[in-house]
Amino acid sequence: MNTAVTGRMAALTRAELTLLVRHRAVLLTALVVPVAMTFAMRPVVEDMDLREAGLSLGEAMMPMAVAFVLLFGVYSALVTVYVVRREELVLKRLRTGELGDAEILAGTAAATLVAGLAQCVMLLVAGAAVLGMEMPADPVWVMAGVLLGLVLATAMAALTSVFTRSAEGAQITIMPLMLISMVGSGVVVPLELLPERAAPVLELLPLSPVVELVRGGWSGQLGAYEALGAVGTAVAWTVLSVVAVRRWFRWEPRR
Amino acid sequence: MTSDEHVIDAEGLRRTYGGGFEAVRSLSFSVARGELFALLGTNGAGKTSTLELLEGLARPSGGSVRVLGHDPYTERAAVRPRVGVMLQEGGFPSELTVRETVRMWAGCTSGARPVGAALEMVGLHGRENVRVKQLSGGERRRLDLATALLGRPEVLFLDEPTTGLDAEGRRETWDLVRELRDGGTTVLLTTHYLEEAAELADRLAILHEGRFAAQGRVDEVVAQYPSRISFELPDGYHLGDLPPLGQLGVTGHEVAGRTTRLFTDRLQRTATGLLTWAQAAGVELRGLDARSASLEEAFLEIAGGARKNERDEEGAVVR
Numbered sequence: 001m002n003t004a005v006t007g008r009m010a011a012l013t014r015a016e017l018t019l020l021v022r023h024r025a026v027l028l029t030a031l032v033v034p035v036a037m038t039f040a041m042r043p044v045v046e047d048m049d050l051r052e053a054g055l056s057l058g059e060a061m062m063p064m065a066v067a068f069v070l071l072f073g074v075y076s077a078l079v080t081v082y083v084v085r086r087e088e089l090v091l092k093r094l095r096t097g098e099l100g101d102a103e104i105l106a107g108t109a110a111a112t113l114v115a116g117l118a119q120c121v122m123l124l125v126a127g128a129a130v131l132g133m134e135m136p137a138d139p140v141w142v143m144a145g146v147l148l149g150l151v152l153a154t155a156m157a158a159l160t161s162v163f164t165r166s167a168e169g170a171q172i173t174i175m176p177l178m179l180i181s182m183v184g185s186g187v188v189v190p191l192e193l194l195p196e197r198a199a200p201v202l203e204l205l206p207l208s209p210v211v212e213l214v215r216g217g218w219s220g221q222l223g224a225y226e227a228l229g230a231v232g233t234a235v236a237w238t239v240l241s242v243v244a245v246r247r248w249f250r251w252e253p254r255r
Numbered sequence: 256m257t258s259d260e261h262v263i264d265a266e267g268l269r270r271t272y273g274g275g276f277e278a279v280r281s282l283s284f285s286v287a288r289g290e291l292f293a294l295l296g297t298n299g300a301g302k303t304s305t306l307e308l309l310e311g312l313a314r315p316s317g318g319s320v321r322v323l324g325h326d327p328y329t330e331r332a333a334v335r336p337r338v339g340v341m342l343q344e345g346g347f348p349s350e351l352t353v354r355e356t357v358r359m360w361a362g363c364t365s366g367a368r369p370v371g372a373a374l375e376m377v378g379l380h381g382r383e384n385v386r387v388k389q390l391s392g393g394e395r396r397r398l399d400l401a402t403a404l405l406g407r408p409e410v411l412f413l414d415e416p417t418t419g420l421d422a423e424g425r426r427e428t429w430d431l432v433r434e435l436r437d438g439g440t441t442v443l444l445t446t447h448y449l450e451e452a453a454e455l456a457d458r459l460a461i462l463h464e465g466r467f468a469a470q471g472r473v474d475e476v477v478a479q480y481p482s483r484i485s486f487e488l489p490d491g492y493h494l495g496d497l498p499p500l501g502q503l504g505v506t507g508h509e510v511a512g513r514t515t516r517l518f519t520d521r522l523q524r525t526a527t528g529l530l531t532w533a534q535a536a537g538v539e540l541r542g543l544d545a546r547s548a549s550l551e552e553a554f555l556e557i558a559g560g561a562r563k564n565e566r567d568e569e570g571a572v573v574r
Binding site for chain 1: 310312331332335336340342344345346347348349350351355356358359360361362363364365406
């Protein structure tokens with residue numbers, strides 16, 4: 001059974017990788033936007049009072065880079081992939097075969113996830129070198145943040161595709177999570193710099209734990225208790241979206 | 256061993272859509288191993304809705320369905336490796352080539368045929384490197400058929416397999432389907448080409464508004480409908496001038512404008528009687544047309560009014 005599943009997933013992933021490479025525009029957007037935005041935000045971050053929060057420039061910017069990859073390179077890209085495959089009846093056709101529903105959703109996302117993971121690693125390594133940062137204090141939490149972020153972005157993308165009728169429509173339906181995350185999850189402005197009263201609420205937003213894990217894992221300021229709390233929040237969001245996807249996912253276009 | 260006798264078993268099958276529309280209203284039928292069963296119907300009659308229930312893509316609103324002894328919806332994993340499905344349209348990413356598409360499907364299918372062999376079967380060899388978006392409608396149907404056949408399925412579901420194919424392509428597909436059936440594959444296909452059903456089906460059912468209007472072997476279905484003679488009588492002649500209709504074997508008649516239509520179960524006797532009378536009376540029957548009962552007659556009779564509207568749009572289909 002397991003070799004069969006692996007074989008099926010590999011076949012689907014290979015096809016999706018081919019498609020990803022062939023859609024140059026999508027690929028370029030996914031690869032270039034996160035990098036460009038990270039660099040563009042540097043002067044803004046430099047103007048912030050980071051010392052008060054006890055953060056270096058790198059510790060402020062690396063989680064931002066990861067979040068941009070998750071939002072633009074993975075979440076936004078996958079909403080489009082799911083919608084296009086649904087409208088082309090690819091998902092419905094796949095369901096006539098031996099693949100299970102979860103395999104179809106994961107296999108369809110795999111190519112984008114591989115690209116997103118590679119980009120995160122590259123950005124973190126290159127960014128750390130450019131900004132002259134130390135190695136992460138707790139690399140495990142950084143890794144946990146990135147991996148949970150990838151799973152969460154995929155589940156959220158599948159859920160968003162339910163409300164999205166076309167690839168064009170995705171431009172709008174992705175906005176709520178994008179905006180909320182950028183403003184409220186500490187992506188651009190670290191939560192440490194926001195009013196104290198807001199923090200407990202903002203920490204519960206979907207992307208907040210991911211940012212917290214990457215930032216705290218790098219700076220070493222994250223205690224085990226806080227880290228597990230962040231993991232718990234991320235897992236809770238993932239479980240919630242997976243349940244919602246199982247219940248509401250649309251496998252074929254509306255009639 | 257019921258699964259070997261009846262590969263497909265449907266009992267009181269229903270499907271109601273969210274808006275309350277009843278697409279499938281209590282269908283019961285079964286298909287034996289190695290049999291080719293055709294679902295015939297106009298657009299919107301419920302063919303695809305029914306097929307999706309058999310394929311396990313949707314849960315029935317009522318009744319039950321068994322494929323190879325399993326519920327195709329809840330026991331998907333048990334059924335899928337043994338069936339092949341061809342949807343009514345597409346389902347392949349437009350930017351993949353033919354080979355990439357079949358290779359992907361082969362990777363997802365247990366015991367898959369080699370990619371080249373599958374393409375050879377449907378006559379797509381030589382088109383391996385063409386992107387799906389550049390294929391003609393007919394070539395896409397063949398690609399679809401090739402992927403459906405990859406796993407050497409015991410049961411094949413084909414939703415309008417020859418739509419968009421030219422006459423030659425259609426005949427090639429028929430030959431292939433017949434070959435598969437002769438090799439023991441059970442086939443359930445939908446079509447709105449009457450000729451296709453008459454040509455291929457061991458048994459067929461005519462679906463109208465979600466119900467079976469007729470079901471059985473082609474000759475059985477046809478036998479339920481009368482033969483027909485139509486003609487125009489010259490001015491001054493009336494139906495009453497003909498010999499008594501009962502004597503001619505006529506079972507029913509209708510007059511529409513100048514045209515008279517007689518229905519009969521014994522076409523030769525009625526025609527002979529009519530023509531002998533016309534000869535003797537020196538009457539010329541204009542527009543004389545005598546035809547045996549056929550699947551087309553049966554179908555038109557069943558589809559009735561709905562068919563008339565559709566004919567204008569797709570007149571070629573019925574021929």
